[in-house]
Amino acid sequence: MVLPDNHYALQMTRQQLSVAIGLPGDTIAYWLKEGLIFALGDQKHGRGNHRRFGYEAVHIAAILAELSRYGMNTTGLRNLSSRLWHAVELGRLYPDFTxxxxxxxxxxxxxxxxxxxxxxxxxxxxxxxxxxxxxxxxxxxxxxxxxxxxxMEWFSIDVARLLTAYADLMSRDIFLHDVPKWFVSANANGSIEFILEDDPSGEDVEGRASYICLDIKEIVNRAWFSLTDQ
Structure with a gap:
């Protein structure tokens, strides 16, 4: 398939999403059931093979697929997915936050x-x-x-981190320019979090026992361009 000039307009089928992220359709079906990814429209709507996925779901699924290859379990993927979908909600609410x-x-x-x-x-x-x-x-x-x-009614450092993550992951810059890398690690209570290369909190990965570095530009571009031969 040929990608449109405006990739935001593309709606993927489950099969196309499977090709994009390099995981079988059964995995996508499981992620849908578990609420790790959502179809277009109301996030509770859409049935079976007729579901369509927008660019936000594609980008989040690509990140989750990459982490699954590192061996992250469903609990960790669910934790991170929840954070990323929260970032999507905030990005839609406050698109002009700079x-x-x-x-x-x-x-x-x-x-x-x-x-x-x-x-x-x-x-x-x-x-x-x-x-x-x-x-x-x-x-x-x-x-x-x-x-x-x-x-200030809604601002916090964590909200700023999520809005920054949304801008990193969902803007056109991810195709045109370098964007900051992300670091994924377990925090003190065992839950999974991401830390941005230029994190608003000032936090970094120094001193952490382990973490995964994600080149989100490479991951997202690979997902979209894997479709060009379809």
């Missing part, structure tokens, strides 16, 4: 922590100061305005 927004919100978050400890809050971290600015003010890097105060 790295600058992250810096502004992080400053406000630190300011809240300082205020809670009774310490002086710098102007750049003050919610009160942010509310006095216009949203179209000439922003200095990391200087928040009223809309960032509004974002």
């Amino acid at each position: 790295p600058l927004d992250f810096m502004c919100c992080k400053n406000l978050l630190v300011g809240k922590e300082l205020a809670a400890r009774g310490e002086e809050v710098p102007d750049i971290m003050s919610i009160g100061s942010a509310l006095t600015r216009d949203d179209d003010h000439e922003e200095k890097e990391g200087t928040p305005g009223p809309r960032h105060v509004k974002m």
Whole structure:
């Protein structure tokens, strides 16, 4: 098959998804049953071989397939899949969230922590100061305005990580430019997490006993271009 100019418009059958990620249809059927991947539309809808899969499911399935080749079990795959689908939900809710927004919100978050400890809050971290600015003010890097105060209703460092992961995995840049690598590892309680090469939390994999490094650009491109000979 020939990939369309806009890959976001392509809807894959289960057989095409099987070819893309290099795993048998029975595995895909099992992942569907277990809620690791979802068909297009309402994530509870779609039946049998008539299901169609959009680009988000393709990219997530490609990541899961790669990890399964490293021997990750279903529990680990389910844990990571849940995080990635949460990232999809957040990416759809906040498509305009930018790295600058992250810096502004992080400053406000630190300011809240300082205020809670009774310490002086710098102007750049003050919610009160942010509310006095216009949203179209000439922003200095990391200087928040009223809309960032509004974002604080849902912002957290973890949300920023998930939104960053969504931008890494789902944007057109994954075909055109290098994107940061991901590191997948078990955390202290045994659950599986991913850490980004430039993680918003500042966390890295140094000191971890083991981790898997994923070149997500290579994984996703391989999945799509495996279909070009079909």
